[in-house]
Amino acid sequence: MTAAAKTPVAARPAASSVKIRTQSEEAWRRFRRHTTAMIGLIVLVFLVAAVMLGPLIYTASPLKSNFAVANAPMFGKFIFGTDDLGRDMLARIFFGGRISIAVGLFAMAVSIIIGTLVGAFAGFAGGWTDFILSRFTDLFQSLPAVPVLLLVTYLFRDEAKKILGRELGIFFLIVGVIGALTWMTTARLVRGSFLSLKSREFVEAAHALGVSRLGIMFRHILPNALGPIIVAATLNVGGAIITESVLSFLGVGFEADWPTWGSLVFSYKDYIGINNQAVLLPAFGIFITVLAVNYMGEGLRDAFDPRRGR
Amino acid sequence: MATYFLRKVLYAIPSLLGISFIIFAILSLAPGDPLAEFGANPEVPAEVRENIKKSLGLDQPWPVRYVKWLGTLSQGEFGFSFAARRPVTDLLSQRLPQTLMVVGVAYIIALLIAIPVGVLSAARPNSAASHIVSLITMVGISLPTFLTGLILILVFSVELGILPMIYDTNIKLDSLDGWGKQIKQSLMPIAVLALFNAGAMTRFVRSAMLENLPADYVRTARAKGLSEWSVIIKHALRNSLIPVVTLIAINLPGVFTGAIITEQIFRVNGIGELLVTSVQKSDTPVVMAIVFIYAVLVVASQLVADVVYGVLDPRIKFA
Numbered sequence: 001m002t003a004a005a006k007t008p009v010a011a012r013p014a015a016s017s018v019k020i021r022t023q024s025e026e027a028w029r030r031f032r033r034h035t036t037a038m039i040g041l042i043v044l045v046f047l048v049a050a051v052m053l054g055p056l057i058y059t060a061s062p063l064k065s066n067f068a069v070a071n072a073p074m075f076g077k078f079i080f081g082t083d084d085l086g087r088d089m090l091a092r093i094f095f096g097g098r099i100s101i102a103v104g105l106f107a108m109a110v111s112i113i114i115g116t117l118v119g120a121f122a123g124f125a126g127g128w129t130d131f132i133l134s135r136f137t138d139l140f141q142s143l144p145a146v147p148v149l150l151l152v153t154y155l156f157r158d159e160a161k162k163i164l165g166r167e168l169g170i171f172f173l174i175v176g177v178i179g180a181l182t183w184m185t186t187a188r189l190v191r192g193s194f195l196s197l198k199s200r201e202f203v204e205a206a207h208a209l210g211v212s213r214l215g216i217m218f219r220h221i222l223p224n225a226l227g228p229i230i231v232a233a234t235l236n237v238g239g240a241i242i243t244e245s246v247l248s249f250l251g252v253g254f255e256a257d258w259p260t261w262g263s264l265v266f267s268y269k270d271y272i273g274i275n276n277q278a279v280l281l282p283a284f285g286i287f288i289t290v291l292a293v294n295y296m297g298e299g300l301r302d303a304f305d306p307r308r309g310r
Numbered sequence: 311m312a313t314y315f316l317r318k319v320l321y322a323i324p325s326l327l328g329i330s331f332i333i334f335a336i337l338s339l340a341p342g343d344p345l346a347e348f349g350a351n352p353e354v355p356a357e358v359r360e361n362i363k364k365s366l367g368l369d370q371p372w373p374v375r376y377v378k379w380l381g382t383l384s385q386g387e388f389g390f391s392f393a394a395r396r397p398v399t400d401l402l403s404q405r406l407p408q409t410l411m412v413v414g415v416a417y418i419i420a421l422l423i424a425i426p427v428g429v430l431s432a433a434r435p436n437s438a439a440s441h442i443v444s445l446i447t448m449v450g451i452s453l454p455t456f457l458t459g460l461i462l463i464l465v466f467s468v469e470l471g472i473l474p475m476i477y478d479t480n481i482k483l484d485s486l487d488g489w490g491k492q493i494k495q496s497l498m499p500i501a502v503l504a505l506f507n508a509g510a511m512t513r514f515v516r517s518a519m520l521e522n523l524p525a526d527y528v529r530t531a532r533a534k535g536l537s538e539w540s541v542i543i544k545h546a547l548r549n550s551l552i553p554v555v556t557l558i559a560i561n562l563p564g565v566f567t568g569a570i571i572t573e574q575i576f577r578v579n580g581i582g583e584l585l586v587t588s589v590q591k592s593d594t595p596v597v598m599a600i601v602f603i604y605a606v607l608v609v610a611s612q613l614v615a616d617v618v619y620g621v622l623d624p625r626i627k628f629a
Contacts, residue, residue, distance in 0.1 A: 155340035
């Protein structure tokens with residue numbers, strides 16, 4: 001974000017009594033005042049730390065079954081109880097959370113990279129490039145996302161497993177497909193920012209200095225267009241976690257022995273009324289993560305958009 | 311107006327062709343054989359397998375099959391289901407009513423909640439009630455539909471035992487009793503979808519209202535001495551509805567695909583459920599038909615959104 005500040009700050013008159021803040025400092029200041037967004041951030045940091053560090057402290061196996069203690073209740077010998085095969089639920093939640101959050105982050109990265117590239121070239125080049133890329137974006141926007149996701153993950157899962165191995169194959173297939181079907185909003189936002197930024201003075205200055213077109217696009221314009229991209233990225237993480245859980249719920253997600261929060265809900269859904277915590281805890285994991293992400297997205301949007309001044 | 315509409319429809323056709331081509335290509339290029347179950351069976355001799363393939367038209371290259379599929383489509387047909395060995399349209403006409411009923415009722419309920427709640431919470435943006443509304447709607451859009459569904463099942467089916475957990479598809483609608491049962495079993499699927507959509511819609515209405523309320527024309531209306539009620543309803547709401555209607559139309563396909571999950575939870579035999587089972591059976595013609603229907607929904611609702619936008623906002627010229 002440091003580059004984001006270069007041009008606008010240099011252009012501002014430096015009054016000695018006023019502390020000059022860079023754009024990112026200003027955004028962070030506004031974000032911090034957004035109480036719910038800060039709570040969202042703290043909850044998210046806590047959740048990520050818990051699923052990452054939890055297994056180091058709580059060393060029960062997420063996969064070892066023990067029928068003697070099947071369907072144990074919560075807060076007894078096991079903090080979150082056990083499932084139908086007597087596997088430790090807390091360990092499974094940790095394991096599933098790691099994968100769910102990893103899916104969210106990787107899918108977000110794929111969609112942001114595609115969206116930024118498409119949007120940047122469309123907005124910067126204009127003309128025919130813009131026309132073709134925009135129609136391409138429209139076409140993807142019109143694809144019914146959930147059915148296509150279901151179809152592609154089902155049809156290509158065996159192939160992906162063959163190429164990348166059982167777990168990684170599914171992981172990259174799901175991450176890739178979610179990313180490939182969710183980049184359109186980012187592309188539109190980035191195209192819009194590039195369209196308005198490319199005629200600004202600092203771009204003209206860079207042209208005059210002989211900076212290459214790619215250099216102008218990615219080193220000069222892109223840092224100034226980061227605000228909306230960061231907002232979209234945040235919301236995409238939540239969206240991808242939900243989408244992965246939907247795929248699991250439709251039976252085309254990860255294998256049962258590689259649990260995610262979504263596949264845990266799916267595999268225990270018929271135990272509702274018998275072993276409620278096994279079904280509801282992973283579902284609550286998804287809910288809390290998505291809620292935190294949505295609140296953060298709201299705060300970031302306000303922080304990056306000065307017109308929404310608060 | 312007519313030419314505007316016509317041009318929009320003409321724009322929609324190439325995108326439907328593009329989408330159907332992409333889906334057809336995915337289905338055809340995917341590894342795996344739709345006749346795998348015959349292939350795995352050693353009892354089926356090779357020439358019989360070839361004949362089956364030929365009778366289903368699978369011996370031709372896929373671009374040829376795509377053109378043929380378009381030909382069938384132009385006659386309003388979707389071909390034959392591999393698994394059910396019946397016309398796909400038969401299957402669809404059995405399944406569509408359930409989906410349309412659940413989705414339609416849920417959408418109307420969501421609207422009936424969203425508009426008044428959104429307007430009232432925007433009218434007093436700093437009141438406690440307004441903060442509670444934003445909290446509830448945020449929870450609403452963050453709750454995955456399967457969690458809402460499971461909680462409802464736990465409360466109303468398992469604990470209270472007043473609503474059926476699984477949708478019964480054999481209820482005859484010829485008596486009052488039958489209708490009662492039908493309504494009872496539709497309550498939870500409808501509630502899940504309605505809650506989810508009401509959250510998102512209330513947020514649209516609220517933010518559209520918040521954008522309009524500080525506008526000059528609202529101040530003028532107040533200065534004229536109009537009642538607060540008429541300022542909000544007749545002036546601010548009318549203008550706010552323009553973006554809201556667009557968003558509501560654009561979101562409609564999302565409700566249908568959201569219904570896939572709801573149908574899965576409650577075992578409603580709608581087209582979402584048919585899609586999931588057909589994908590698992592590699593029943594390509596059925597899958598192709600359903601995904602195409604979803605695509606038509608997406609494109610048609612974008613079209614409706616464009617047209618309604620034009621009708622509601624006189625500044626849009628139908629040039």
